Amino acid sequence: MSRILTTLTLLLAGLGAGLSCASAAAADDTFTVVIKDHRFEPSQLEVPAGKKLKLLVKNLDATPEEFESHDLKREKIIAGKGQATITIGPLKAGSYRFVGEYHESTAQGQIIAK
Amino acid sequence: MLATAIIVFREVLEAALVVGIVLAATRGVYRRGLWVSGGVMGGVLGAAAVAVFADAIARAASGVGQELFNAAILFAAVLMLGWHNVWMSQHGRELAGSLKSMGAAVRGGSSHMHVLALVVGMAVLREGSELVLFLYGIAASASGQTGGMFAGALVGVGAGAAFGAALYLGLLSIPSSRLFAVTGWLILLLAAGMAAQGAAFLVQADILPTLGGSVWDTTAFISDDGILGRVLHALVGYTARPYGIQLLFYAVTLGSIIVLMRIVNRGGRAGTVSTARATAKSAH
Numbered sequence: 001m002s003r004i005l006t007t008l009t010l011l012l013a014g015l016g017a018g019l020s021c022a023s024a025a026a027a028d029d030t031f032t033v034v035i036k037d038h039r040f041e042p043s044q045l046e047v048p049a050g051k052k053l054k055l056l057v058k059n060l061d062a063t064p065e066e067f068e069s070h071d072l073k074r075e076k077i078i079a080g081k082g083q084a085t086i087t088i089g090p091l092k093a094g095s096y097r098f099v100g101e102y103h104e105s106t107a108q109g110q111i112i113a114k
Numbered sequence: 115m116l117a118t119a120i121i122v123f124r125e126v127l128e129a130a131l132v133v134g135i136v137l138a139a140t141r142g143v144y145r146r147g148l149w150v151s152g153g154v155m156g157g158v159l160g161a162a163a164v165a166v167f168a169d170a171i172a173r174a175a176s177g178v179g180q181e182l183f184n185a186a187i188l189f190a191a192v193l194m195l196g197w198h199n200v201w202m203s204q205h206g207r208e209l210a211g212s213l214k215s216m217g218a219a220v221r222g223g224s225s226h227m228h229v230l231a232l233v234v235g236m237a238v239l240r241e242g243s244e245l246v247l248f249l250y251g252i253a254a255s256a257s258g259q260t261g262g263m264f265a266g267a268l269v270g271v272g273a274g275a276a277f278g279a280a281l282y283l284g285l286l287s288i289p290s291s292r293l294f295a296v297t298g299w300l301i302l303l304l305a306a307g308m309a310a311q312g313a314a315f316l317v318q319a320d321i322l323p324t325l326g327g328s329v330w331d332t333t334a335f336i337s338d339d340g341i342l343g344r345v346l347h348a349l350v351g352y353t354a355r356p357y358g359i360q361l362l363f364y365a366v367t368l369g370s371i372i373v374l375m376r377i378v379n380r381g382g383r384a385g386t387v388s389t390a391r392a393t394a395k396s397a398h
Contacts, residue, residue, distance in 0.1 A: 062254060062255075063250070063251035063254050063255055064168065064247040064248075064250065064251055065251075066244060066247075066248075070333075070337075070338040070339060070354070070355075073314060073317075073318070073353075073355065073357075074318055075318075076172075076180060076181075076318075077168055077172065077180060077244065077247060078172070079168050079169035079172060080251070080254070082169050082172065084172055084177065084180075085177045086318070087318070087319075087320040090327075092327075101121065101248075102121065102247075102248050102251055104117070104121075105117060
């Protein structure tokens with residue numbers, strides 16, 4: 001019984017270590033954009049080209065927003081006071097526009113892949 | 115108000131075009147108005163429910179719940195549209211015949227209407243949930259302009275519905291002997307386009323590879339943002355920068371439905387002949 005417990009604990013510890021490694025690796029490739037007062041912050045984001053990336057969009061407004069980008073071919077609803085992760089890339093070097101579809105006049109941004 | 119009208123119009127457009135095609139494709143089917151309006155109402159209720167649970171759906175499946183949900187709805191619609199076309203390749207001639215004898219109820223037409231009502235419901239649900247969230251946002255921010263914005267929403271819904279109605283009326287001007295051939299093609303392209311759109315959601319969810327990030331780029335001719343681009347997107351799945359996998363899904367869907375229609379059509383004809391013979395024999 002105790003051996004099983006030890007094995008389990010070891011397994012769990014290993015799993016935990018693996019997960020924390022994975023999330024550490026993910027953190028390098030994660031870029032965060034905040035939506036506040038229907039604007040993106042930062043509105044210009046520099047990212048490395050030729051690499052798969054994660055875009056974490058945090059919506060600090062109380063109302064929902066739809067992250068939309070024809071250039072990136074992405075559309076995702078982000079609930080009010082919610083957040084979402086969007087996988088993008090690998091991108092060719094260049095600029096990619098994105099907007100908040102529900103407030104397109106103010107919620108505009110650009111990703112620049114270098 | 116104008117900004118609101120434009121956003122609402124965009125969301126309504128796709129669903130309205132689907133309803134227009136379905137209405138034309140079911141001309142002469144008994145009680146189709148009831149089925150289609152039932153589909154629209156079910157879709158609206160579903161959209162409200164999806165909007166309420168939007169955050170929960172988004173968080174599901176480690177953050178790609180929204181993509182999986184959209185893809186699932188699209189692929190279900192593809193199956194149903196495909197089923198419709200296969201069914202029509204067997205019963206289309208009866209239906210075209212009954213159109214000439216005005217208003218005759220078509221046997222088997224109602225089981226076929228379940229499927230199309232679901233397609234309508236799913237189109238309304240997918241586009242409608244985004245609309246509900248948008249309108250909720252307006253209502254929640256409760257600025258002095260709320261009245262103007264709701265007027266804008268009504269204009270947007272009206273404009274979107276007008277596109278659907280125009281498509282429907284345009285299709286009705288086709289002689290009834292040709293109508294189902296045309297709606298059959300439209301539904302085929304609609305299904306293929308939805309399959310490609312579903313594939314794009316699975317790429318976004320990082321489940322499918324792109325197989326080529328952007329096979330071509332026709333943004334300079336027809337952009338995804340413009341009205342023409344959006345109408346073509348809704349009707350035939352147009353996208354200015356398709357992934358390789360989208361083209362693959364498009365071609366496979368198109369090919370499979372056509373092959374199934376051919377097979378059933380051949381079998382159906384043989385079946386009709388043998389039934390006719392049997393009937394003739396028993397009459398003697």
